[in-house]
Amino acid sequence: MQILRALEMGMCFGVRDALAVVDRLPTPATVTIHGELVHNREVLALLDRRGFARSPEAGREVPTTPVVLVTAHGISDQERQRLVAAGKQVVDTTCPLVRKAHEAAQQLAAEGRRVIVIGRANHVEVRGLVEDLADPLVVAGLADVATWPQAKLGIVCQTTTQVEVAECLIAAIVAQNRHADVRHIDTICSPTKARIEALLALLPSIDRLVVVGGHESNNCKQLVLRGEHFGVRTFHVEHVRELQREWFDDAQAVGLTAGTSTLPRTIEEVHGWLSRLGAERRGRSA
Ligand code: SF4
Known part of the structure; x- marks a missing residue:
């Protein structure tokens, strides 16, 4: 069983840069992440453990913490002004x-x-x-x-x-x-297009597809749909624990791709699991 990785996959620069800013914030307890940072429960759980407050519904209420972090998804100027008028220090990670x-x-x-x-x-x-x-x-x-x-x-x-x-x-x-x-005016982002194009190039060579990333992630859902429309058995997992051995019975070539908010570590864990399964099967048939 071969594992074929899409040439473009995983975390985009917009999410990566936003997470890097979050990592550098020295006092998480003083910061509210305004609007969902990423549609990835693993990342959100990490932020919770570090002590950040989160207001997933940006624009509803002004957070109580002195610092407000605007996520890569951005907010309106109106909302930004509302936060500044309320005396908040705004850390802005809106994707370019x-x-x-x-x-x-x-x-x-x-x-x-x-x-x-x-x-x-x-x-x-x-x-x-x-x-x-x-x-x-x-x-x-x-x-x-x-x-x-x-x-x-x-x-x-x-x-x-x-x-x-x-x-x-x-x-x-x-x-x-x-x-x-x-x-x-075309505003669809280039990383989103690149991940789809890389998957389309991969699909003719595979008989299974694993998409790694948040179940709520819009771009993961798009990757899954592409696999399914092409007629490839497609599995969407957020974490390595969700993988099931029987999905890969008789598989010759498994494609691997991931959404724009998926942690590199999560992709490597899934790749490692698939590689071990492939090696085990090769060992059995030798
Ligand atoms: S616009 Fe594109 S590059 Fe920017 S954060 Fe969103 S998915 Fe990533």
Whole structure:
């Protein structure tokens, strides 16, 4: 049984840099992590053990600690001002690619366009994007697409949106708003695209796929869907403990990939487990 790793996988620079800032904070008990830092329970448990407070719902209440850490998903300027006005020291780890999405949305608004955000309305990044916009629209699927009266529309995407989903929704928006001038700025982040492309390159060579990362992680779910659509038996695990030997009965080649918030250590633990299983089977058949 061969183990084939996707050429691009695992933690993106945005999450890695945010975690590095968190690691350097000297007094965790004085800091609230505002909005979920990563969709990875292992990382969140580590932060809890270090003593950080967490307010997963950024924008609901001003945290009580003197220091507030803005996560890689970012927040709205309105929310940032609210924290500063409340006397909080803001440590900002917003990913530069999320900042670009905010700039793109503001640019479209400045052109007089009603801004449409393709993404999940309840996702922290999307909430941050729309809070600074007048009369924004959020489109999660085809059911949300309508004919709007504005003559100018602008489209941006949540950074982790699947390219095909974005293309399908943009085409539907254009088709239903032929009266309007529609401009789209591509805000899907390059690490997300690279992980998908690397997986697509791997899929023809494997008969099992293991996706490592948080069960709530949007980009892990996308990786799982790609495997399943390709017809490869796909397993999504958050931790090595979830792996089951029988999943790999008769497997010839197991592909390995991981989401953008998965710790390198977790990937290596899963790889080690698979390698040991492969070696054991080779030993038995020798
Ligand atoms: S997934 Fe993309 S946008 Fe989000 S933190 Fe990582 S690099 Fe930044």
